[in-house]
Amino acid sequence: GAGVSQSPSNKVTEKGKDVELRCDPISGHTALYWYRQSLGQGLEFLIYFQGNSAPDKSGLPSDRFSAERTGGSVSTLTIQRTQQEDSAVYLCASSSGGTSYEQYFGPGTRLTVT
Amino acid sequence: AQSVAQPEDQVNVAEGNPLTVKCTYSVSGNPYLFWYVQYPNRGLQFLLKYITGDNLVKGSYGFEAEFNKSQTSFHLKKPSALVSDSALYFCAVRVPFSGGYNKLIFGAGTRLAVHP
Numbered sequence: 055g056a057g058v059s060q061s062p063s064n065k066v067t068e069k070g071k072d073v074e075l076r077c078d079p080i081s082g083h084t085a086l087y088w089y090r091q092s093l094g095q096g097l098e099f100l101i102y103f104q105g106n107s108a109p110d111k112s113g114l115p116s117d118r119f120s121a122e123r124t125g126g127s128v129s130t131l132t133i134q135r136t137q138q139e140d141s142a143v144y145l146c147a148s149s150s151g152g153t154s155y156e157q158y159f160g161p162g163t164r165l166t167v168t
Numbered sequence: 169a170q171s172v173a174q175p176e177d178q179v180n181v182a183e184g185n186p187l188t189v190k191c192t193y194s195v196s197g198n199p200y201l202f203w204y205v206q207y208p209n210r211g212l213q214f215l216l217k218y219i220t221g222d223n224l225v226k227g228s229y230g231f232e233a234e235f236n237k238s239q240t241s242f243h244l245k246k247p248s249a250l251v252s253d254s255a256l257y258f259c260a261v262r263v264p265f266s267g268g269y270n271k272l273i274f275g276a277g278t279r280l281a282v283h284p
Contacts, residue, residue, distance in 0.1 A: 058211075087271070096276040097212075097258065102269070109269045145211065155200055155262050157272055159212040 056080065058160035060146050066166045067136055075131045075163045079148030086129050087157060088121060089145045097145065103129060136167045170195045172261045174275035181249045182283050189244040189278045191259030200262035201242040202272065203233055207255045215257075218242060229253070249282045256280075 059078045067073050079086050088100040099113040103123045114120070118136075123129040133140055143164050147157035172193045181187045193199055203215040216227025223235045233244045244257060259275040 089274075097274045099271070099273065102271050104269055110271060147212075155270060155272065156202055156214050156217055158214065159204075161211045 058146055058148050058158055060144075060160040060163050062163060063161065064164045064166075066168060069138060069167055070135055072132065072134045073136055073165065075133075075144050075146075075165070077129045077131070077146030077148075077160060079127065079129070079146070080150075080158055081127075083148035083150050083158075084126065085149040085157075086123060087147045087149070088129070088131050089147065090115075091143045091145055091162070093142075100131070100144075133165075136165075138167050141165055141167045170261070170263045170273065172259055172273055172275045174257075174259055174278045176278050177276075178279045178281060180281045180283065183251050184248050187246050187249040187253070187280065187282070189257050189259075189280060191242045191244065191275060192240050193242060193259075193261045194240060195261050195263060197264070199235075199240075199242075201233075201235065202260040202262075203227065203231070203242075203244050204258045204260065204274075205229075205255050206258065206277075212258065215244070249280075251282050251284055254280055254282045 061076045086103040089097040101121050102110040105126050106123050118134045121131045143162040145162045147159045149157045201218045204212040205215050206212045216225050218225045218235045226232045231246050235242050256277050256279050258277050260272040262270050263273050264270050
C-alpha cells in the first residue's frame with residue numbers, strides 16, 4: 055500500500071517569504087507528526103495531531119510556525135516570514151495508534167532559505 | 169524528565185564483526201521502545217520495537233535489540249555487520265501525556281560506519 059508522502063520534495067525560498075509543506079499520511083492513520091531535522095542531526099519534534107486536533111504543539115519553535123490537519127488526513131505545515139535558520143529537512147510521520155505506536159515516515163521536504 | 173539517550177555519536181565496526189548501538193531511556197511506567205534507521209538522503213525506516221514479552225526482539229535486516237529493565241537500556245545489535253548497514257540509527261521511546269495521548273521521543277542518533 056501507499057506510504058506517507060510529502061510535497062514538495064525540495065523547496066528553495068527567499069528569506070521573508072512564506073512556505074507551505076504538505077503531508078499525506080497512510081490511509082486510516084489517525085495520528086500525524088511533524089519533525090525537523092537539520093543536516094546530519096537528530097529529530098526535533100514540532101507538532102502532533104490526533105485526528106484534526108493538535109494536543110501537543112510544544113515543539114513549534116516560534117509563532118511563525120503553524121500547522122493544520124483537515125478531514126483527519128492531509129496536514130499542512132506553514133512557515134511564515136522564513137529565516138535562514140529554518141533551513142532543514144521537514145519530516146512527517148503517521149501512526150495507526152492503538153497499541154502499536156510505531157510511526158511511519160515520509161521522505162521529507164528539504165527546505166532551503168536563501 | 170522522560171528521555172532517551174544515545175551515548176555514542178558514531179560507532180565504527182569492521183564488516184563481518186558484531187555491532188552494538190547503545191540506547192538508554194528514562195520513562196515512567198512500562199516502556200515502549202523503538203529503533204529506526206535512516207539511510208543517506210532517505211526517510212526513517214522502522215526496524216523493530218519492544219512492547220512486552222521476550223526481552224530479545226528481532227527486526228528487519230537481521231537486527232535485534234535487547235531490553236534490559238534493570239539497566240534501562242535497549243541496545244541494538246547485529247551478529248555480523250555489512251557495509252550496507254552504514255547509516256544513522258535512532259532509538260525512540262513512547263511518552264504518554266495528558267489526555268490519554270502518546271508520542272515518541274527520539275534520541276540524537278548514532279552514525280554507524282561499517283568498514284570493508
